[in-house]
Amino acid sequence: MTPTRKSFSSIRGVHDILPGESERWQAIERAAGRLFAAFGFREIRLPIFEATELFARGIGEATDIVEKEMYTFADRSGESVTLRPEGTAPAIRAFLEHHLGAAQAVTKLYYWGPMFRYERPQKGRFRQFYQIGAEIIGSGAPEADVELLALLHLLFERLKIDGVRLELNSLGDEACRPAYRQTLQRFLESKQADLCENCRRRTATNPLRVLDCKNESCREATADAPMIVDHLCEACRSHHDRVTEGLAALKIVYHPNPRLVRGLDYYNRTTFEWTTTKLGAQNAVVGGGRYDGLVALLGGDPAPAIGFALGMERMAELLPPELGQPAAPDLFMAALGEQARAWAAPLVLALRKEGYRVETEYGDASLKSQMRRADKTGARWVCIVGENELTSGQIVVKNLQTKAQETLEADRALDELRLRLASLPPSPVSSPPPGGRGEHKAR
RNA sequence: GUGAGUGUAGCUCAAUGGCAGAGCACUGGACUGUGGCUCCAGUGGUUGGGGGUUCAAUUCCCCUCACUCACCCCA
Known part of the structure; x- marks a missing residue:
């Protein structure tokens, strides 16, 4: 009698991290863990799923993540829950729920683990993927931005990863962005004929994102578009200057990118990405920025904050091959x-x-x-x-x-x-x- | 969600309608208690799955699944 054998494989876009690869991940985790300790960040372990409403409200109803990428289902009681597509909203939820801000003026947290987005998989993009994230909550000072960027800069240095660049921009705040948004919208309306279909639609819904379009004709059409960095209010201008001065003082090289617009609604002022050309169509290894409005949006007393998310799979791809090899027996x-x-x-x-x-x-x-x-x-x-x-x-x-x-x-x-x-x-x-x-x- | 490409041994790949193969890896031997190099041998396959055409299908057709890459978006 021959038993019928059924073989299984992991589901689409979800991968096993095998020995050989896991050592490389450990190298990243070790280096990051040491730096977090040195910078005074403490680990928070967060649930993998949350109430759907947390993400819908925190990330923004109109974002791609919320519109079409969430793993959302009803549990047995009928509550709508969602596998976390990112870590910032859960971190802030926990921060508020447990009054972590009560013990000190500034709270520095980090976490790592899987995130879930229902996307078509391709190089550097998965349905279950892993991030290391960190948040500084309670400080709006440019020094906080600089500290976070310095930590990441050190991490790349420690892991001997080169060929990456830090791109930096400011998105302004509620004082200056609305006016800029209108200015940009007017500009884009005059260029409708040259824009791709997507960007014509975005002119009304999310004009900032048009600047980020990769389409050649959109690029050309927006070559002399007004850029947010030139329309910052006094406070944002000063904040941005102090960030760039701080980076320069630490000899951290950055590349101003006035088109850097991020996909999540909660960002304001400083935004940044570490980019690379070695990951196919994906270019972001780390992304992050300031989100001074999110804490209040999620029901807390207003508190400025800034954070980042680092893609483990992408980072591991960039590691030099000799790092993270298994140790031979003695x-x-x-x-x-x-x-x-x-x-x-x-x-x-x-x-x-x-x-x-x-x-x-x-x-x-x-x-x-x-x-x-x-x-x-x-x-x-x-x-x-x-x-x-x-x-x-x-x-x-x-x-x-x-x-x-x-x-x-x-x-x-x-x-x-x-x-x-x-x-x-x-x-x-x-x-x-x-x-x-x-x-x-x-x- | 859209488009393209690819699915054959553990891995990398051959075989274009006619007996499913090679290299690497693995196991053993040459060397009965001494590794790497070399040589020899062996194990290993529902050719992703299902259907069709045909005397005959890895090969041609259809469906399906998976993977890869890209669009989109981002970590």
Whole structure:
């Protein structure tokens, strides 16, 4: 009787992060985690779904995300819930719900995890994708903007990612944007013939976005369009200047992009993206900006805030290939036969307890195949224990790089092995996982 | 949502209507207890799925699913 076999695969646009890739993610998470700590951000762990209304109100009813990209469904009680398409609205919801702002004037939060948008997948774009996000809530000072940008700048530096550029713009605020919007609208109305269908529609609904259109003729038509940076009110002008001065003082290179308009309604003043040309049609690795109105919009006392979202998949694609490689074992224990394995087991455990990476074979395998595996895993040392060794009280240790082989007293095996492993050069491939050898060596 | 391309072994790909193959990987051997290099052998397939045309379909046609890329949008 042959059982019918059904195979499964992950659903569309949703991917497994496999070993090989996960190490690269860990490299990003480690680097980001250290920087968040250094900058005084604390982690908040947020739910993966929220009331639909939170996103509809927070992100904006007219945005693409809310109009057509949300994973929305009714739960068993009939409440409409939505898998989070972004993290800022949930973060602010939690901030308000738990009165996190009461303990200090400025609250700095970060989070990471999956986000969900129902889009057609393509390079760098998925239905379940991962973001690292951070928010500074409670400060409208340009220094906050600069600090956030400096953190990201350091992150790219730490991860040795180049070929990215920081693009910067200001969207103004409620004092200056309405007037600019009208000015732009009038301009666009005079150019209707040259605009794509989409942009003709957007002239009325969201004229700012026309500036962001990739269409060649739209680009040309708006070449001499009025730009928001030239129509900022006094307060926004001053804010923007102090941000750019702050960046310059920290030697952080940025590229003014007066066309940088972001897709979520809540942004005002500073907006930014780190862009790259290495991700196909996608160019944003990190996006963010100031959203001084959102806290009040979600029912809190008005509080200015700024944040960013970083795309993990996109970031991982940009990592230099040598970063995040799996760490090779320090030692491969080749034990031959049941007795030898029993003898070696406590030794292996003792070394692992100290943080050394030790690999073994589970069942019976020839020395040849164990040596082959030791070589393939990249282990620096092999310890050979068999019947000969057990009767003679001597074990064999071989350095796979130098091929040097020596015989050790079995009784002193732990000390002798520790001696050799401790003198290993630092692993060139990656740092050990938390609690691994780093901890051991730091002692 | 729209458009284009691609689905054959674990991976990368051949086979244009006539017996489903190669390289890599994996396992074993040459070397009975010493890795890489070399050589030899072996395991591995519902050719994405369904239907049709045909004596005969991986190949041609239809449907469907998936993946990829692009539009759109963004992380």
